Amino acid sequence: MANAVLTAPSDERVSTRNTFQKLLVRPEIGALVGAVVLFIFFSAIAPVFLQPSSLATVLYGSSTIGIMAVGVALLMIGGEFDLSTGVAVITSALSASMFSWYFSMNIWVGVLFALVVSLGIGFINGWILVKTKLPSFIVTLATFLMLAGLNLGLTRLIGGAVATPSISDIDGFDAARAIFASSVKIGGVDVNVTVFIWIALVIVASWVLLRTRVGNWIFAVGGDANAARAVGVPVTKTKIGLFMAVGFCGWILGMHNLFAFNTVQSGEGVGNEFLYIIAAVIGGCLLTGGYGSAVGGAIGAFIFGMANKGIVYAQWNPDWFKFFLGLMLLLATIVNLIVKRRAESK
Amino acid sequence: MNSQQIDQQTLLKDEKDPLTHTPVHLLSLENVGKHYGNVIALRDVTMAVDNGRVTCVLGDNGAGKSTLIKIIAGLHQHDEGSFRIMGEDRKLGSPREALDAGIAAVYQDLAVVSLMPIWRNFFLGSELTTGAGPFRRLDVQKMKDITLKELAEMGIDLRDVEQPIGQLSGGERQCVAIARAVYFGAKVLILDEPTAALGVKQSGVVLRYILQARDRGLGVIFITHNPHHAFPVGDRFLLLKRGKSIGYYEKKDITLEELTAQMAGGAELAELAHELEQLGGHAEALNEVKAEVAGVADAAPESNTKRH
Secondary structure (H helix, E strand, O other): OOOHHHHOOOOOOHHHOOHHHHHHOOOOHHHHHHHHHHHHHHHHHOHHHHOHHHHHHHHHHHHHHHHHHHHHHHHHHOOOOOOOHHHHHHHHHHHHHHHHHHOOOOHHHHHHHHHHHHHHHHHHHHHHHHHHOOOHHHHHHHHHHHHHHHHHHHHHHHHOOOEOOOOOOOOOHHHHHHHHOOEEEEOOEEEEHHHHHHHHHHHHHHHHHHHOHHHHHHHHHHHOHHHHHHOOOOHHHHHHHHHHHHHHHHHHHHHHHHHHHOOOEOOOOOOHHHHHHHHHHHOOOOOOOOOOOHHHHHHHHHHHHHHHHHHHHOOOOOOHHHHHHHHHHHHHHHHHHHHHHHHHOO | OOHHHHHHHOOOOOOOOOOOOOOOOOEEEEEEEEEEOOEEEEEEEEEEEOOOOEEEEEEOOOOOHHHHHHHHOOOOOOOEEEEEEOOEEOOOOOHHHHHHOOEEEEOOOOOOOOOOEHHHHHHOOOOOEEOOHHHOEEOHHHHHHHHHHHHHHOOOOOOOOOOEHHHOOHHHHHHHHHHHHHHOOOOEEEEEOOOOOOOHHHHHHHHHHHHHHHHOOOEEEEEEOOHHHHHHHOOEEEEEEOOEEEEEEEHHHOOHHHHHHHHHOHHHHHHHHHHHHHHOOOHHHHHHHHHHHHHHHHHHHHHHOOOO
16 A cells, blocks of 8 residues: 655655745744844844843853753643742752851762752652642642742751851862853853853753653653553653753752852742743743743743843843833744644644 | 353454463453442443454443443553453553553544654654664654655555644544554554544544554454444444443344444433423424334344343
């Protein structure tokens, strides 16, 4: 029954869908158009925006959101989302700082301890989710509140203050700072190392998503968990793994915050979880799961960075930033919705 | 006809018990029952599946069809009776275990992940990889080629395996799922209401694929509530009602009319006729139902004798 036309390397019916149309069904297309428009806009009204040092600042701002947006985007493609990310970043930084300070140990012990804590938070989020089958909104809202409380409570209990003591004279600080919070000179401009970590994470995440079995499973558990389970995909492990990946990203950002500022304010981080989710959503990840890309999350974070710094360069009042962000979110999601409908039907 | 007789009667096409050289079924259920708490979902179900044969499970909504396939597909476990695979008593703990035993289920609503490309769906859960260690990656080109080839062999005319599977028609989606199961070495294929949501033409297409899977030597379990779909392709028919088997027939022992009559249930139709009569004013509908009752009454005595 083999059809000669079908086994031929090219099918004449495929050519009807040209490159432009192929591009149009990519999940991140809405964000890409938005990013280009925004870039041209700020370049036009604030010439300083185009200077290399300004771009480096924009990229740094983008990377602090983007590092988390990578994990959050994967999680959203996997059909869940995480409200505890903002405070979990601070929890990670607090853990490393206070563990090393309190036990007078090399800072690297604290850094590893923080990694365990971050992965542990991700694991607990995922484990409760798959065991109780509660929506991730409820589960991670609960962990968000608990972590926010723990951050404040434990910091005061152990250190007696709302911020951790400075760790700049603890052994190993300089090496850790070089990895998590240094900057590299490129063409006379200091580019923060987080920018490179961010780009590396996006590349790894894209590769995992598109070229590995786990990536296939992530799309499947987000698209239709029951169908995935029925064909033998380990749904539970995939979901828990995704929450732990978010934890890992939170650890990197937490370490950056710690080594960039030496101390951690225990009350910080609240509200940042929405920025990460917004970046992923602007980047084309569906809230309902099963669709999106890591690159999209990165573009979403870049839009955030441009809007955040661009408003300053344009010498506007930063009060306008939130309005801008909301508008971008709305426009990008509408574009994504239209694109998705086109992708789903002929 | 008791289950022991059925066991001996139906011969396998080409597989025999390695020890006794007597025929065994690919799959056989004997007096299988299942209850959820104090609710009895299924009891006394006896059926067999052989390769190159189609076993149809017929029943109305709530008859226990879903429970039955969930037991066979490893989503639930039975509480009573025995469930044998190749003559060996088994209790399947998960869909993965069922797949490893060669049992693949194709569900009406959750056959595929609609936003994913066809080739990703085809290999979902059993992806082909190349390379080693951290560089182990999907063998994309090979998977695309195999998908195209396997679907072509099932007679599915595809232009692009990269398109989301949600763009395919319901019948085509079913067929991709069937082709997938066949490719991954399924010996038993469970089809859950594959024609329920389809139009006449699409149903015909799916029925043809069922026959194709059968001709490839698979044992097929075809779940449906439509005797007109079951009869032309089925070799055996199990009728369920309220979680209980109300008949198990070989094709030679039953006609389409009898099957329909059994399915419709003469008593319920008579009751409906009575109710319509009391309401009055529905002369046309009433006559139709009465004619139906007469038809059932004609067929029923004959088929009743074949119950077991």
